[in-house]
Amino acid sequence: MGVRIKGLGFYVPGKRLTNFDLEKMVDTSDEWIRTRTGIQERRIASNDEATSDLAYQAAVQALQRAQVKPEELDMIIVTTATPDYLFPATACIVQSKLNAQNAACFDVEAACPGFIYGLEIARGFLELPRYRKVLVIGAETLSRLVDWEDRNTCVLFGDGAGAAVLEKDNTDHGIISSYLKGNGALGQLLILPAGGSRRPATQDTVQQREHYIKMQGREVFKYAVTGMQEAALKTLERAHIKPEDITWLVPHQANIRIIEATRERLGIPEHKVYVNIAKYGNTSAASIPIALTEMVEEGKIKEGDLVLLVSFGAGFIYGGMLIKW
Numbered sequence: 001m002g003v004r005i006k007g008l009g010f011y012v013p014g015k016r017l018t019n020f021d022l023e024k025m026v027d028t029s030d031e032w033i034r035t036r037t038g039i040q041e042r043r044i045a046s047n048d049e050a051t052s053d054l055a056y057q058a059a060v061q062a063l064q065r066a067q068v069k070p071e072e073l074d075m076i077i078v079t080t081a082t083p084d085y086l087f088p089a090t091a092c093i094v095q096s097k098l099n100a101q102n103a104a105c106f107d108v109e110a111a112c113p114g115f116i117y118g119l120e121i122a123r124g125f126l127e128l129p130r131y132r133k134v135l136v137i138g139a140e141t142l143s144r145l146v147d148w149e150d151r152n153t154c155v156l157f158g159d160g161a162g163a164a165v166l167e168k169d170n171t172d173h174g175i176i177s178s179y180l181k182g183n184g185a186l187g188q189l190l191i192l193p194a195g196g197s198r199r200p201a202t203q204d205t206v207q208q209r210e211h212y213i214k215m216q217g218r219e220v221f222k223y224a225v226t227g228m229q230e231a232a233l234k235t236l237e238r239a240h241i242k243p244e245d246i247t248w249l250v251p252h253q254a255n256i257r258i259i260e261a262t263r264e265r266l267g268i269p270e271h272k273v274y275v276n277i278a279k280y281g282n283t284s285a286a287s288i289p290i291a292l293t294e295m296v297e298e299g300k301i302k303e304g305d306l307v308l309l310v311s312f313g314a315g316f317i318y319g320g321m322l323i324k325w
């Protein structure tokens with residue numbers, strides 16, 4: 001018995017923040033951002049939108065396309081680094097908005113690879129007889145945690161959500177293999193220092209700007225390339241598939257140069273790699289489900305395609321997943 005994605009959806013807020021807008025906010029340029037990251041614009045949630053609102057919109061679309069009613073859901077997993085609250089879980093808020101009264105619900109904090117982690121957790125549950133339909137959502141409002149005075153980070157991130165409905169499947173389609181890994185020793189290189197139990201909010205943490213993302217970009221870059229390569233190769237090895245046999249590589253969209261370096265190391269031609277970073281920037285856990293939804297909408301992914309997902313993020317954690325569509 002396998003596990004298959006039955007429907008996908010995504011939502012991004014209407015407000016676009018372009019590189020030219022950022023030129024007016026910090027000492028940067030469209031040219032620097034485009035050439036160093038590949039990003040041209042990103043979406044920003046409106047003041048009355050939180051992560052659960054984005055997640056809900058993506059979920060409604062995924063459920064419609066899967067032809068699944070909210071009350072049929074056995075579980076809702078939201079993967080996010082930017083929950084509405086520390087608790088209750090954002091998945092509970094989404095459950096209430098959907099009126100999915102039969103669903104268990106919890107959040108997974110697995111940074112950028114969160115969606116891959118969420119799919120793997122859903123797969124584990126769906127292998128049990130009791131669970132039949134699980135909704136996995138990657139959703140972020142990173143604009144709320146970005147220091148808009150720090151040009152090293154504020155140009156990189158965007159808001160958005162992507163969702164997938166997963167079901168049991170008795171064909172040979174669906175999730176084939178996966179590889180999840182962590183390296184917690186390097187966690188300080190990409191961190192939001194305050195607001196948790198280690199550094200609760202005080203006047204001091206606010207003054208020191210410790211409630212914003214801190215990143216040592218150059219270091220993260222190096223580990224991202226080696227981590228994505230390891231995750232891709234191990235995932236393929238576990239399925240006895242060679243890189244040249246995959247139809248699509250769908251990488252986390254953090255930086256076009258990370259994607260390009262990973263692609264080169266794997267020996268995968270450019271036309272097999274999906275890239276949408278120019279439009280959305282780095283949307284963390286939402287980046288892969290947004291990409292997958294666009295690919296399906298554009299008719300790029302076809303039945304039987306071998307699709308390799310790969311991601312890297314804060315933790316550090318990284319992972320890959322191979323899906324036969």
Ligand code: UT7
Nearest residue numbers: 028029032112151152155217218220221224254255312313
């Ligand atoms: O989601 C997963 C986790 N995140 C990532 O994977 C991100 C990984 N890192 C990166 O993508 C890149 O390291 C960055 C895009 C963050 C930075 O690119 P870089 O090529 O590594 O630049 P750098 O940090 O080495 O900085 C080069 C120069 C510096 O100036 P000096 O010291 O050489 O004078 C920076 O101050 O570029 C400067 N710089 C900027 N200039 C204009 C940094 N940010 C900007 C900016 N505009 N926004």
